[in-house]
Amino acid sequence: MVLEGGSRRIELALLSGYPYTQVYAPADDDVIALEPMTAPTDALIAGGSELPLVPPGQSFRAEFSITVSG
Numbered sequence: 001m002v003l004e005g006g007s008r009r010i011e012l013a014l015l016s017g018y019p020y021t022q023v024y025a026p027a028d029d030d031v032i033a034l035e036p037m038t039a040p041t042d043a044l045i046a047g048g049s050e051l052p053l054v055p056p057g058q059s060f061r062a063e064f065s066i067t068v069s070g
Contacts (some may be wrong), residue, residue: 001034008070012036017052017062035066 001021003056014021018036019057038060040061054060 003032003034006070008068010034011067011069013067014063015063015065017060018064019050036062038062 001023005008011033012021014036018038020037020040022035022037022041022054023032023068024035040048043061052060
């Protein structure tokens with residue numbers, strides 16, 4: 001995902017473990033949030049077999065990177 005404007009560029013790269021993203025851009029403010037997510041936004045309600053479940057004593061790793069240029 002890339003945001004670009006003025007003389008700046010912000011790139012969010014989903015490297016592993018983040019199959020979903022959420023973008024929040026309120027109409028009444030000059031901000032945008034890019035949110036890497038491990039599950040869809042309604043996962044606590046809808047559930048689903050694709051959701052990552054981590055057994056007790058195990059771990060889960062997810063990675064993303066943010067690059068700012070300009």
